[in-house]
């Protein structure tokens with residue numbers, strides 16, 4: 270569905286044979302991330318005044334997930350002037366799904382988020398924790414009660430940075446609309462257009478990635 274790219278994204282994963290335990294390790298990590306994300310969504314359902322399984326079933330009973338292990342090359346800054354021009358990283362964007370769990374290198378500050386005053390502020394890694402981003406699908410479900418935070422990555426350090434990003438998404442074919450409980454809390458009017466998750470994902474990937 271949603272064209273060739275939609276089929277590819279729903280197809281089976283290709284795993285490298287080297288390192289030999291990579292697939293096993295990553296699948297275990299993915300299972301743990303899926304489990305913690307589902308639990309967080311249950312808490313969010315309750316926090317929004319709904320039931321714990323508000324986001325199960327048709328919405329995320331069979332959640333799609335994406336895992337990206339991203340490497341950011343070290344910067345080769347020569348002086349302070351070069352610093353401002355360094356564009357290596359990840360351009361500003363909001364994430365597409367429900368929740369993202371970012372597992373960043375402990376000792377490199379590179380992730381920035383846009384605050385309510387429209388300033389970029391750093392999100393320094395806190396060892397032993399994830400940074401959790403709210404995705405666009407959760408913004409729709411909550412009718413804007415939850416904001417999908419704009420963020421970007423600039424690695425201005427002399428060190429190669431790794432971030433393992435786990436994206437917890439709705440069912441691939443979920444038609445995502447504001448939840449009744451959130452409509453009631455926000456005056457009864459839909460403030461955001463709904464989206465079919467898989468279609469939304471395909472159009473984002475086509476527009477945002479060089480292929």
Ligand SMILES: O=C(O)CCC(=O)C(=O)O
Pocket residue numbers: 337339359364371373380420421422432434
């Ligand atoms: O590398 C990071 O800290 C964030 C990556 C990111 O925002 C993304 O992959 O959507």
Ligand SMILES: [Fe+2]
Pocket residue numbers: 362363364369402420
């Ligand atoms: Fe992101």
